[in-house]
Amino acid sequence: MAGGSALLAMAGPIGWAVGGAALVGSGLFLEHENKKIGKEANSRAFEIEGLIPKVNASRQEVELVERETIRLADLVYSEIKYFQQNASKDYTEFSQPFKERLAALINSIHALSQSLKKTVDLKL
Numbered sequence: 001m002a003g004g005s006a007l008l009a010m011a012g013p014i015g016w017a018v019g020g021a022a023l024v025g026s027g028l029f030l031e032h033e034n035k036k037i038g039k040e041a042n043s044r045a046f047e048i049e050g051l052i053p054k055v056n057a058s059r060q061e062v063e064l065v066e067r068e069t070i071r072l073a074d075l076v077y078s079e080i081k082y083f084q085q086n087a088s089k090d091y092t093e094f095s096q097p098f099k100e101r102l103a104a105l106i107n108s109i110h111a112l113s114q115s116l117k118k119t120v121d122l123k124l
Contacts, residue, residue, distance in 0.1 A: 058122045065118050072112040079105040 083105070087098055094102065 054123050058120055061120045065115065065120060069112065069115040069118075072108060072115055076105065076108050076112055079108065 079101070083102070087102075088094060
């Protein structure tokens with residue numbers, strides 16, 4: 001019965017005051033937390049926005065290396081096809097222009113190898 005009286009007392013003006021105070025207190029706490037979270041989110045957003053130009057520069061560098069590697073790979077492939085179709089199987093039978101073209105192919109293969117080893121510094 002004492003529990004019932006306490007429950008009825010909470011429904012009265014004192015109960016409303018306690019409930020209102022709890023509601024206001026939790027509202028103020030949530031507002032403070034939301035401001036804190038908002039400031040942190042803004043700070044992170046500015047940090048991320050500062051990284052965008054660096055990411056774009058790194059992406060451009062990657063694309064440049066990729067284009068150069070593809071160009072060299074295509075060149076090597078077409079030269080190998082040319083030699084398969086037109087060159088003698090015996091090097092001693094190569095004419096001077098074939099020997100020069102073979103030397104250029106070897107240089108292109110070395111350049112392709114170096115291009116494949118390239119790395120890009122992300123500068124982040």
